[in-house]
Every structure is written in C-alpha cells, then in structure tokens.
Amino acid sequence: MNPRPALTRGVDPLKWRGKIKNMALIGFLAGLGLAAKAALGFLPGSGIASFPAEMAVPAAVHRESPASLLDLSDAELLGLVETDPASLGSLSIGRPGSAAMFNAVPLPADSRWAAAPSAVTWATAETVEAVAAVVGKVHELFPGTQPIFIGDISGRDGGRLKRHLSHQGGRDVDFGFYYKGGLSAWYRPGTAANLDLPRNWVLVRAMITQTDVETILLDTRIQRALYGYALSIGEEKAWLDRVFQFSRGYSKAIICHAAGHRTHYHVRFFNPVAQELGRRVYPMLLQLKKIKPPVFSVNHRVREGETLGHLARRYGASVRAIQQYNGLASTQIRAGRVYRIPLKGVSAPPVKPLILPARFLPPVTPELLASAAWPTPASLYGERMAELSRSASVIGFAFRRI
Numbered sequence: 001m002n003p004r005p006a007l008t009r010g011v012d013p014l015k016w017r018g019k020i021k022n023m024a025l026i027g028f029l030a031g032l033g034l035a036a037k038a039a040l041g042f043l044p045g046s047g048i049a050s051f052p053a054e055m056a057v058p059a060a061v062h063r064e065s066p067a068s069l070l071d072l073s074d075a076e077l078l079g080l081v082e083t084d085p086a087s088l089g090s091l092s093i094g095r096p097g098s099a100a101m102f103n104a105v106p107l108p109a110d111s112r113w114a115a116a117p118s119a120v121t122w123a124t125a126e127t128v129e130a131v132a133a134v135v136g137k138v139h140e141l142f143p144g145t146q147p148i149f150i151g152d153i154s155g156r157d158g159g160r161l162k163r164h165l166s167h168q169g170g171r172d173v174d175f176g177f178y179y180k181g182g183l184s185a186w187y188r189p190g191t192a193a194n195l196d197l198p199r200n201w202v203l204v205r206a207m208i209t210q211t212d213v214e215t216i217l218l219d220t221r222i223q224r225a226l227y228g229y230a231l232s233i234g235e236e237k238a239w240l241d242r243v244f245q246f247s248r249g250y251s252k253a254i255i256c257h258a259a260g261h262r263t264h265y266h267v268r269f270f271n272p273v274a275q276e277l278g279r280r281v282y283p284m285l286l287q288l289k290k291i292k293p294p295v296f297s298v299n300h301r302v303r304e305g306e307t308l309g310h311l312a313r314r315y316g317a318s319v320r321a322i323q324q325y326n327g328l329a330s331t332q333i334r335a336g337r338v339y340r341i342p343l344k345g346v347s348a349p350p351v352k353p354l355i356l357p358a359r360f361l362p363p364v365t366p367e368l369l370a371s372a373a374w375p376t377p378a379s380l381y382g383e384r385m386a387e388l389s390r391s392a393s394v395i396g397f398a399f400r401r402i
C-alpha cells in the first residue's frame, strides 16, 4: 500500500507530519486584468513514489493539529460536535464539485501573496498551510520575491462559487504565476517568454513534494515551458514524464491540461484531516443542526432533445432552480453541455474514506535547488512509513484514485 494509508485509526497521524495538510469557463477581464476563472471536475493525480538516496532531512514540523481527532470514536466526536464544534477545526465535506465547509478559515494576509481582485478565499487550515508551504519555498530560494496572486478558493460555507464547477470544499486554489522582472500580475496569460520559470518551477515542485497535492491544472504550453526548464537544471526525465501529462500523455500525471488554465494554476490539495473528519462528522452536524443541509448537486450532460423540463422531472428540482444554479437567463439548454442540477434536502453524497496516495518524490534534487532542504520520505513519513512505502510503491498505484 502506499505510505499514507493513514487515515484509518491505529496509525498515528502525526507520524506523517501532523498533516494538516478541486470545466468550465472562462470569465474575462476587466481593467487591471482580473477575472473569473475556469474550474473543473475531477482529474487524476499522480503516481508512485521513488526515493532519494540521501538528502538532508529537515526538522519535522510539529504543531498541534486536529489530526489527533481522527483517533476519537464516533461517540467522542459526537460529544465534541455537541459541546465544542469549533475544536473540530475546518472541515471539507463532500467532493470538490459538491461540497460544504464547516469552520472555514480565511486565507490570512501575508506579504508573500495577495488576494486577486474579488477573490473569495475561504479555505481549510490544511489548504492554508499548503499554500504557505509552497509559496514559502519560493521565498526560501528566492528571497525578496514579489507576492504571487491567489485567486478563488471557496465560499465560507462551501457550496457553489461563482461560475466554478469545483472550488466548493476549500481544497481548490487558483494561483497566479510568477512573471519575469518581478512583475506582479493576475490572470495574465503565461508564455515561455514572460514567465519566471525558476520561481514557477520551485512553486510547482514544492506542491508535488511538500504537500498532498491531488491535481494541478495547467495549459499544455505552460507545461512544456516548465518541463523544459526543469530538465535543463537536471531534474530526472523519468520523474518529469510522470509529473507532466503533456510529455507522454501519462493519465495519472499530477499536472494536467485543462482549457482556461493559461492564466493561472488550478491546484487541488488533499486535506487528509479535514476530509476524513468531515466525512465522519457530517451526519452528526446535520443531526445536531450545526450545519444547514447544503444543496448538493449532480452533473448532467444534456442529450439531443432534452429540455429543462425533462431535467426538472428527472431530478425533482424546479426549472427555476436549475436556471439559477447554472446562471441561465432563458430556458434554452444545449445538447452536449454539462449542467449542474441542485438536489435539495439530500444529504452529502457518500464519500469513501480518503486514502492518501504516496507523494511522488524526485530521486534527486538538482544542484541548483539543493541549497534549500527538500523533503525525503523519511522526513515526510518517518522511517517506518518510508520503509513501508518503499516496498509498496508499486502497489500504491492501485490506490491512487479515490
């Protein structure tokens, strides 16, 4: 299995680092280059782990986290929901395209990033930590770097956000790019000529090696530029070919192409604690009326001849509700397009326990990047877990999708 089967009881979550550890359409710009974004459904993540022979092991980061809550029994959790729901920390309930949040935290102000104009940035603590980790790595290697723009994450209670299809559970983050010359810009199409490739590569590399990233959506042209840069500084080709989808068309690549992602990265992080705790606690929150039953939705691809009336009858939703949910001004719908149907009074779709995939670490860190400490399996998971993952790295693949 993979090194972090961990969200099952019996595994000390702190072992794998107290962790706290995602089609549509483009908006457009106004004035200074702000905009709405593209979002997406589910895309595959990464691959198997491989292991560096030796690298400096950075001191493990320890902090109190609600990870220990995963060891509580359901009865104990129910007690907490009743008496001290704030102690549960931020929870991500459901799937990125149909999710609710509980105790969401705002993306804190930080000199290393700036919220994009009109961005909605409620997240889980784990997602905030991941953002800080990856942006922090860029600053560690390139002190004095200009702030990067952070676009939408999620709404405070989760649920549908603007025109995104995902961004509902506090795990999807839109990151701007680092541009040459220290230019800070949001939603400016990236090109091989205007992107600061070293900084962008450090950012992406940190997402892959230092966080539990599920997927990174990025236009193929930008993938190509980053890939070329990474190769040029000595990153291993075999590793890169599994990280980038464009190069070999690897279906489980972490970095996948999606239309509309030439202006920003769409990054989905796994939230091992927030997701698993959310899965377990959600029925209790409903039972004790601590959360309003959210409106969950399903995707429906319209077939030739289908009308809004058909969809309304089929799913028990009103025509008006479907119009509102999809921002439709008329009752026209188009065959071949996907619409979201809101399902009222339905509880969250069942979500299986999260099984975290192994982080996909590169076998070596190029000299150019070696001045900063990059994680090793041991530093991420401890020796025992690293050992386990070594023997199970191939099987880990089977558990890659959740």
Ligand SMILES: [Zn+2]
Binding pocket: 037, 038, 039, 040, 167, 172, 173, 174, 265, 266, 267
């Ligand atoms: Zn996005």
